[in-house]
Amino acid sequence: MSSSPTLGNGLSKTAIAEKSPTHLIVQMALRDVSVLFRTPWIIITRALAFIIQLFVFAFLISGLIHIPGLNFFEYYAVGSVVATIASISFVIGYDIFEEAEEGVLDYLLTLPIPRREFIIGRALGGAMRAIIYTIPMFLIVAFVWGFTQPLSILTALLALFLLAFGVTGMSITVAVSVKSANRFDVVLALLELAVSRGSTALYPITFMPFYVSLFAPFSPVSFAADTARMSLVGFTLDLPALAGLVAFVVIFLGLGAAFYFRRLEGGIYG
Amino acid sequence: MITFERTGKRFGSLDAVKDFSITIKDGEILGLLGPNGAGKTTLMLMMGTVYRPTSGTITVNGFDVVKHPNEVRRLIGIAFQDPRVDGILSGFEVLNWHLKMTTTLDKDERRRRVEEALKALDLWDSRKKRTWLMSGGMKKKVEDAKILVQRPSIAVFDEPTAFLDVPSRLLVWKMIRQLRDEGSTVIVATNMMDEAERLSERVAIVNKGKLVASETPEQLKGTVKGGEVLELTLDDGSEFRPDMLTKFPEIHDVKKQDNKILVFLNSGTLLLPKIVDTLNTQGFKIESVKLKEVSLEDVFLTYTGQRLE
Numbered sequence: 080m081s082s083s084p085t086l087g088n089g090l091s092k093t094a095i096a097e098k099s100p101t102h103l104i105v106q107m108a109l110r111d112v113s114v115l116f117r118t119p120w121i122i123i124t125r126a127l128a129f130i131i132q133l134f135v136f137a138f139l140i141s142g143l144i145h146i147p148g149l150n151f152f153e154y155y156a157v158g159s160v161v162a163t164i165a166s167i168s169f170v171i172g173y174d175i176f177e178e179a180e181e182g183v184l185d186y187l188l189t190l191p192i193p194r195r196e197f198i199i200g201r202a203l204g205g206a207m208r209a210i211i212y213t214i215p216m217f218l219i220v221a222f223v224w225g226f227t228q229p230l231s232i233l234t235a236l237l238a239l240f241l242l243a244f245g246v247t248g249m250s251i252t253v254a255v256s257v258k259s260a261n262r263f264d265v266v267l268a269l270l271e272l273a274v275s276r277g278s279t280a281l282y283p284i285t286f287m288p289f290y291v292s293l294f295a296p297f298s299p300v301s302f303a304a305d306t307a308r309m310s311l312v313g314f315t316l317d318l319p320a321l322a323g324l325v326a327f328v329v330i331f332l333g334l335g336a337a338f339y340f341r342r343l344e345g346g347i348y349g
Numbered sequence: 350m351i352t353f354e355r356t357g358k359r360f361g362s363l364d365a366v367k368d369f370s371i372t373i374k375d376g377e378i379l380g381l382l383g384p385n386g387a388g389k390t391t392l393m394l395m396m397g398t399v400y401r402p403t404s405g406t407i408t409v410n411g412f413d414v415v416k417h418p419n420e421v422r423r424l425i426g427i428a429f430q431d432p433r434v435d436g437i438l439s440g441f442e443v444l445n446w447h448l449k450m451t452t453t454l455d456k457d458e459r460r461r462r463v464e465e466a467l468k469a470l471d472l473w474d475s476r477k478k479r480t481w482l483m484s485g486g487m488k489k490k491v492e493d494a495k496i497l498v499q500r501p502s503i504a505v506f507d508e509p510t511a512f513l514d515v516p517s518r519l520l521v522w523k524m525i526r527q528l529r530d531e532g533s534t535v536i537v538a539t540n541m542m543d544e545a546e547r548l549s550e551r552v553a554i555v556n557k558g559k560l561v562a563s564e565t566p567e568q569l570k571g572t573v574k575g576g577e578v579l580e581l582t583l584d585d586g587s588e589f590r591p592d593m594l595t596k597f598p599e600i601h602d603v604k605k606q607d608n609k610i611l612v613f614l615n616s617g618t619l620l621l622p623k624i625v626d627t628l629n630t631q632g633f634k635i636e637s638v639k640l641k642e643v644s645l646e647d648v649f650l651t652y653t654g655q656r657l658e
Binding site: 103107113182183186188189190191192193 | 394397398399419422423425426427429431433434435437438442446449450451453479
């Protein structure tokens with residue numbers, strides 16, 4: 080059979096979309112990103128909340144904590160950017176779950192975009208959205224603590240992007256594998272708590288309770304936080320953490336895609 | 350050409366569509382007429398590659414929907430019954446993004462098409478309004494407009510005029526006809542008799558997931574014997590039995606729904622006094638009498654034994 084569609088009815092006015100996969104992925108991703116730009120007040124209020132959290136709570140706490148060789152205020156500032164990006168990246172799962180419930184997903188699935196590109200586009204959109212959302216916070220931290228080394232900043236941003244991409248995949252996996260709305264909310268909230276709070280983002284591993292310190296080093300948020308800190312503060316590359324992040328992305332994007340396909344194969348409600 | 354061949358879709362133990370076979374010709378407007386839950390939307394979603402058929406096949410312009418879903422999706426555009434639009438986007442943005450995804454039109458041509466459609470549908474002044482702030486009718490028009498601007502090879506509309514006022518309904522019908530005139534094959538799922546009758550060149554009656562009949566509206570009406578329908582409303586129809594009237598040779602069929610009696614007959618004007626007399630003799634009190642030509646609604650009733658509400 081020919082790979083190009085036949086126009087049996089002489090339709091001439093509309094060019095049939097046979098676009099490059101990249102174009103379709105980008106369009107799908109931009110759809111998610113554009114939603115963010117239509118609610119800029121969310122970015123502004125979140126940035127303000129971040130400033131308050133940093134310069135009231137973190138400032139106060141760091142005054143109470145004295146750890147030799149560690150500037151906890153700085154530690155907390157970088158970590159909270161990482162924890163925030165993880166939190167925002169989970170949002171795409173809520174979007175997808177809501178779209179399935181409201182039937183918008185049915186519409187999206189009728190569009191001429193192959194399923195693989197569709198999933199990559201959604202994950203990319205979620206990750207881009209999280210990065211854009213967090214950039215004001217990142218800039219505040221970079222400005223206050225004087226992180227100006229371009230390579231360090233790029234490495235930190237790469238770590239943040241990988242974390243966002245992986246968490247997006249994780250969120251999609253949950254969104255397409257849990258059917259009850261209540262269960263979905265609970266699972267996602269617990270997962271978010273586990274990967275963010277059970278990580279080295281906000282407090283050093285040496286001060287964690289034993290039962291948390293067992294799995295905190297393996298949290299993707301720890302990988303991203305460690306990479307960002309090593310890069311911004313220590314000007315070195317934490318290769319094991321970066322490798323952990325890449326593995327996290329591959330595993331959860333793969334899992335997300337697999338679950339997504341499985342769900343689609345039987346029909347959304349099948 | 351679209352071909353459904355013994356197509357079925359099962360959800361758990363429920364057969365939403367069963368042994369459905371029909372061929373839809375290029376450039377025709379086919380009305381899928383059936384009550385809510387008849388399987389119309391499932392048929393469309395299978396054709397649109399969202400659902401996989403559990404039995405049989407569907408081919409769209411020669412492409413099997415399971416084996417070549419990407420090719421099929423490039424040919425089809427579906428306007429859903431309930432508007433499927435991002436609430437945070439405006440009508441203009443919804444249509445523009447839809448065109449970005451479904452066509453290779455450049456920015457100017459996209460804008461021209463969107464503007465044309467929004468103006469025609471009286472939505473231009475609200476083009477920047479977020480769709481979640483729109484009324485049900487406005488949202489529905491945006492949903493229909495997606496396919497009207499896309500002008501796909503195969504345009505599918507699910508209840509295209511639900512929530513719309515009369516002028517808007519007429520306008521949407523006109524635009525759907527224009528779409529067909531430009532070369533699109535159009536499938537309209539509806540549970541509104543007048544929509545099916547006035548818009549479709551052929552009507553496929555669907556009931557409980559099965560194809561019951563498929564002809565032109567006139568041909569379908571011709572399948573109902575008699576050509577006339579006498580609608581009688583009785584004060585109390587509980588004791589009424591159809592055989593009380595079928596003794597008249599001009600009467601072909603009698604259907605009873607609560608206190609309403611539908612008599613399919615010839616020479617209704619001449620026979621009416623005899624029918625009234627017969628019923629009065631049996632002790633029935635007639636509240637109203639209406640003699641009319643067979644409508645698609647009567648056809649539906651004849652084929653399915655139920656009315657479309």
